[in-house]
Amino acid sequence: MQARQLRYDDILIDIINEEYSILPLLSRFSIPLGLGNETIGDVCSRNGIDVKALLLILNYIRTGIIDSDTISVVSPLEVVKFLKNSHDYFISYKFTHIRKNLISALDLEPNATNSLILNFFDTFVKKVKEHFLYEERTVFPYISALVEDKDTNYRIETFQQHHEEVVGALAELKNIILRYYRTTVPNLMYDVLVDIYNCEEDLISHSDIENNLLIPMVYDLEKKSGK
Ligand SMILES: [Fe+2]
Ligand SMILES: [Fe+2]
Numbered sequence: 001m002q003a004r005q006l007r008y009d010d011i012l013i014d015i016i017n018e019e020y021s022i023l024p025l026l027s028r029f030s031i032p033l034g035l036g037n038e039t040i041g042d043v044c045s046r047n048g049i050d051v052k053a054l055l056l057i058l059n060y061i062r063t064g065i066i067d068s069d070t071i072s073v074v075s076p077l078e079v080v081k082f083l084k085n086s087h088d089y090f091i092s093y094k095f096t097h098i099r100k101n102l103i104s105a106l107d108l109e110p111n112a113t114n115s116l117i118l119n120f121f122d123t124f125v126k127k128v129k130e131h132f133l134y135e136e137r138t139v140f141p142y143i144s145a146l147v148e149d150k151d152t153n154y155r156i157e158t159f160q161q162h163h164e165e166v167v168g169a170l171a172e173l174k175n176i177i178l179r180y181y182r183t184t185v186p187n188l189m190y191d192v193l194v195d196i197y198n199c200e201e202d203l204i205s206h207s208d209i210e211n212n213l214l215i216p217m218v219y220d221l222e223k224k225s226g227k
Contacts, residue, residue, distance in 0.1 A: 003062045006055060008041035015040070022058060024202060028085040029054055053078035060213060061205050076217040077147055079209065080140050086206050087132040090199075095125050098195050105188035113181060117173065124169035128203070131166050135159075135210075143214075146221055155227065156218040163215075165207060170200045 006015060013035050016022060029049050044051035056070045057079070102121060106114045142154040174196055183189050 005059050005063060005065070005067065006040060008051060008055070009039045011037060012040050012043050013037065019062070022062070024089075025058055025061060028082055028089060030085065050074065050078045053082065056213065057082060057209060060209070066212065071213065071217065072220075074217070075147065076143050076214060076221060079214050079217065080143055083206065083210065083214070084136065084140065087136065090203070091129065091132065094199055094202075095128075098192065098199060099125075101188065101192045101195065105183060105185055105192045107181075107183040107185075109184070113176070117176060117181070120169060120173040120176065124166075124173065127169060128166045131164070134162075143218055143221075146218065146225065149225060156215055156222060160211075160215050163207075163210065165204075167200050167203050170196060170203075174200075 003019070012026075016026075016035075031043060031047055031049065035043060038046070040054065041051055043049075044054055052070050053074045056067060056074050059070075060066050099118075099121060102117065106117065138154065139156075139159045142152055142156075145152045174193065177189065177193060181189070
């Protein structure tokens, strides 16, 4: 069944109970808990969050549909804010959490595959960090400059051509663990696998927001500023 589009007057807690997978998205809008029985609109206005940006992102992730009326009135800076919060979440929390659990899930007998698994994970994190850094040092500042109508030589087309997926290394890691790895603590490793699958999905959504919401918004802004 196709999920319906969320609206201002939906009670946020009801939506979470229907679909708890929106929880990480809410955390990246910096929505504190203590949601009472408030609507999406009320929660946003109480916390100074742009409700249109929240609905645009939430509905796109839930349904795959981009609301054309909403996208035309949301500032790309709101999407950038959400993406930057997501970068911080992955780097400061999620990757560290997975690495710690991965170490405890490794077989207690030292073996070559243990270090291979950790190396795969560390290489993946390094690649994602470089990817995020490019966006934060080049792409996001360019978007701010464009919004402020400042002169710059960059074009969003460069980002579009340069924007590669980062989850490939995770697929290889899952493959090694699922196909070939035996551990004395399988329950811990099953937990890590769930985390890796979630993280992979989360990174794909992150990238979809950049490709399908942010980039078109910036193209539109470039056109309006005569670039
Ligand atoms: Fe990003
Ligand atoms: Fe990206």
